Amino acid sequence: MSAVVVRGLGVTIDGAVVLRDVDLDVAGGTWLGVLGPNGAGKTTLVRALSGTVRHAGTVAIGGDVDRRPAARARRLAVVPQTPVIPPGITAFEYVLLGRTPHQGLRLSASLDDRRRSLGVLQRLELERFASRDLGTLSGGERQRVVLARALVSDAPVLVLDEPTAALDLGHQFGILELLAELQRERGLTIVATLHDLAMAGQFGDRLAVLSEGRLVAEGTPAEVLTPATIGRWWGVDATTTVDADGRVDVTVRRRAADGAGRATTPTSGPEGRRSGSVVARGEGFEPPAA
Amino acid sequence: MSAPVAAARPPVTVDDRDRVAPPRPRDLTLPLVALGLGAAVAAALVGLLVGPIRLPVGAVVGALVDRLPGAEVAHGLDAASTTILFEIRWPRVILGLAVGALLSGSGAAYQGVFRNPLADPYLLGVAAGAGLGATLAIVTGTASLAGGFALPAAAFVGAVLAVLATAGLSLRRGRPSGPAALILAGVAVAALLAAVQTYLLQRHADSLRAVYGWLLGRLSTVGWAEVRLVLPVLIVTAVVLVLAAGRIDVLAVGDEEATTLGVRPGPTRAAILAVASLATATAVAVSGLIGFVGLIVPHGVRLIAGTGNRRVVPLSMLFGAAFLTLADVAARTVQAPAELPIGVITAFVGAPAFLLILRSQQGRA
Numbered sequence: 001m002s003a004v005v006v007r008g009l010g011v012t013i014d015g016a017v018v019l020r021d022v023d024l025d026v027a028g029g030t031w032l033g034v035l036g037p038n039g040a041g042k043t044t045l046v047r048a049l050s051g052t053v054r055h056a057g058t059v060a061i062g063g064d065v066d067r068r069p070a071a072r073a074r075r076l077a078v079v080p081q082t083p084v085i086p087p088g089i090t091a092f093e094y095v096l097l098g099r100t101p102h103q104g105l106r107l108s109a110s111l112d113d114r115r116r117s118l119g120v121l122q123r124l125e126l127e128r129f130a131s132r133d134l135g136t137l138s139g140g141e142r143q144r145v146v147l148a149r150a151l152v153s154d155a156p157v158l159v160l161d162e163p164t165a166a167l168d169l170g171h172q173f174g175i176l177e178l179l180a181e182l183q184r185e186r187g188l189t190i191v192a193t194l195h196d197l198a199m200a201g202q203f204g205d206r207l208a209v210l211s212e213g214r215l216v217a218e219g220t221p222a223e224v225l226t227p228a229t230i231g232r233w234w235g236v237d238a239t240t241t242v243d244a245d246g247r248v249d250v251t252v253r254r255r256a257a258d259g260a261g262r263a264t265t266p267t268s269g270p271e272g273r274r275s276g277s278v279v280a281r282g283e284g285f286e287p288p289a290a
Numbered sequence: 291m292s293a294p295v296a297a298a299r300p301p302v303t304v305d306d307r308d309r310v311a312p313p314r315p316r317d318l319t320l321p322l323v324a325l326g327l328g329a330a331v332a333a334a335l336v337g338l339l340v341g342p343i344r345l346p347v348g349a350v351v352g353a354l355v356d357r358l359p360g361a362e363v364a365h366g367l368d369a370a371s372t373t374i375l376f377e378i379r380w381p382r383v384i385l386g387l388a389v390g391a392l393l394s395g396s397g398a399a400y401q402g403v404f405r406n407p408l409a410d411p412y413l414l415g416v417a418a419g420a421g422l423g424a425t426l427a428i429v430t431g432t433a434s435l436a437g438g439f440a441l442p443a444a445a446f447v448g449a450v451l452a453v454l455a456t457a458g459l460s461l462r463r464g465r466p467s468g469p470a471a472l473i474l475a476g477v478a479v480a481a482l483l484a485a486v487q488t489y490l491l492q493r494h495a496d497s498l499r500a501v502y503g504w505l506l507g508r509l510s511t512v513g514w515a516e517v518r519l520v521l522p523v524l525i526v527t528a529v530v531l532v533l534a535a536g537r538i539d540v541l542a543v544g545d546e547e548a549t550t551l552g553v554r555p556g557p558t559r560a561a562i563l564a565v566a567s568l569a570t571a572t573a574v575a576v577s578g579l580i581g582f583v584g585l586i587v588p589h590g591v592r593l594i595a596g597t598g599n600r601r602v603v604p605l606s607m608l609f610g611a612a613f614l615t616l617a618d619v620a621a622r623t624v625q626a627p628a629e630l631p632i633g634v635i636t637a638f639v640g641a642p643a644f645l646l647i648l649r650s651q652q653g654r655a
């Protein structure tokens with residue numbers, strides 16, 4: 001059964017169409033990577049799934065279209081792109097917040113909530129940070145604490161918005177490997193937006209590509225990541241090799257400095273402005289945000 | 291770019307559900323609550339004992355125990371001393387405890403909801419509204435009507451109307467908007483009401499003393515009647531704020547994340563602020579504008595108990611009760627037999643304490 005079913009999803013913010021007519025099916029226990037250049041609408045898709053933005057169409061999580069926060073939070077946990085870290089909060093208190101969907105108004109967190117929070121911290125090898133001020137942890141440690149808050153809710157669907165954006169290469173792999181382990185252990189359904197094509201080629205059962213608010217491709221990594229598609233949607237030259245496990249190695253390279261690349265930049269959507277600008281800035285490949 | 295294989299962390303295969311129950315992180319909430327209760331009781335005793343007429347400790351404790359249902363204790367207080375104890379000092383101590391708890395608890399709630407450590411319970415216009423209401427009652431000569439209850443009633447109505455005006459002004463297209471809009475609306479309402487109040491005082495210079503006496507706060511003119519007004523509000527406030535403290539913690543991660551954690555930020559914020567504002571309006575109505583309590587007490591509590599509101603809110607109420615009761619003792623003894631306005635005491639103690647707290651926090655950050 002599909003854990004996430006999206007039909008005719010459209011989001012308009014201040015008159016601008018940010019997502020239009022998106023249909024998605026994510027099978028239970030699988031990992032969908034959502035790709036797309038900056039501004040493609042990835043974060044907006046995450047917000048629509050988590051019920052924090054008004055949208056047209058339907059989003060069903062575990063067969064349930066109820067988008068009231070209390071109902072949605074028990075089925076779907078979110079790791080935001082830039083989480084708000086309250087000043088002075090300890091890692092343990094922060095993880096405990098993840099139990100909110102299961103708590104009524106009460107004097108203090110239950111023993112069960114505390115045990116589960118500590119259990120997840122242990123699972124992610126974070127117990128030594130339990131009473132540390134979250135603001136004093138390194139980026140990689142903090143990101144795992146945020147992940148722990150999402151896991152402790154026991155929601156079957158985990159949605160992550162660019163979970164590797166602020167991390168160095170080693171930590172990017174660390175987080176994604178951890179997600180893969182958790183997916184196996186707990187049968188989690190994972191929807192993770194990524195803008196790094198190399199990472200996307202290594203992780204995820206299926207990939208979807210957003211461009212200018214439309215879903216332009218959906219399939220296995222080998223189907224979605226080809227030199228032709230990468231050229232079309234990101235406007236960069238790439239070579240790809242597919243290994244026996246179906247993982248894709250993506251190699252990108254700078255185009256010649258004479259502007260030839262610019263002349264041959266394919267357009268992505270009807271307007272084609274964003275993909276062109278990537279090459280015009282000479283970056284070739286989007287680095288992870290600092 | 292070909293992918294290096296991650297070797298940084300060995301895979302862990304034990305699921306946490308299979309493990310024995312992990313140890314509990316040390317939880318100091320109960321010891322701290324006991325400490326706060328002890329502080330409140332000790333402050334109450336000091337408040338009962340200290341005054342122009344000395345009452346012996348043993349006799350006071352004996353008389354208090356004697357009042358308990360079922361207890362018979364020979365305490366040896368004469369009739370006059372018993373009257374002083376039960377009709378003058380006891381209601382005043384209770385009122386001090388209640389007002390301190392209300393101001394500190396709502397201060398903690400305001401700071402949590404607005405995610406701003408400088409938010410105080412007068413932020414949304416409570417002070418300006420109560421001030422204008424009291425000024426109106428005094429300059430129109432209606433303050434002494436209804437056995438003197440017209441003054442607190444006017445202050446209370448002024449405070450509630452001001453908060454409602456603030457809330458109304460902050461609406462966007464009829465829906466609640468973020469905390470910033472509320473704060474700005476509160477500033478505007480307070481400025482407008484203060485201007486009206488200043489104009490009234492200008493026109494009625496003869497009332498200046500009475501108005502300023504009220505503005506600076508006092509617990510002096512009270513008997514049991516005020517206590518009966520305040521206690522129900524105290525009970526409601528304590529129950530709601532203590533139960534909602536966990537929700538205040540959730541609001542700290544911002545509206546969007548709070549929603550993904552299953553909390554509706556708008557209605558949650560509105561409910562907590564409504565109760566905290568009612569609490570503040572009630573405290574102000576019976577005691578005038580007592581500054582700094584709602585600011586320094588929660589700050590001090592956070593220094594020892596951390597930032598979790600499930601500890602900060604109840605502890606602020608307890609330590610606030612103790613603090614205001616002691617401040618009242620100082621107000622009536624420093625210049626005895628004359629009384630200082632209690633607001634002068636809280637500001638005199640509060641401002642330096644506040645600076646110290648800010649400095650120690652900078653040191654840690």
Ligand SMILES: Nc1ncnc2c1ncn2[C@@H]1O[C@H](COP(=O)(O)OP(=O)(O)O)[C@@H](O)[C@H]1O
Nearest residue numbers: 013014018036037038039040041042043044045
């Ligand atoms: N609150 C908003 N107001 C106006 N425009 C927005 C808002 N949120 C997103 N957008 C626009 O929607 C588009 C998609 O944004 P987003 O979903 O954040 O993209 P991504 O996460 O893929 O980088 C962008 O053009 C962005 O400017």
Ligand SMILES: [Mg+2]
Nearest residue numbers: 042043081162
């Ligand atoms: Mg984004």
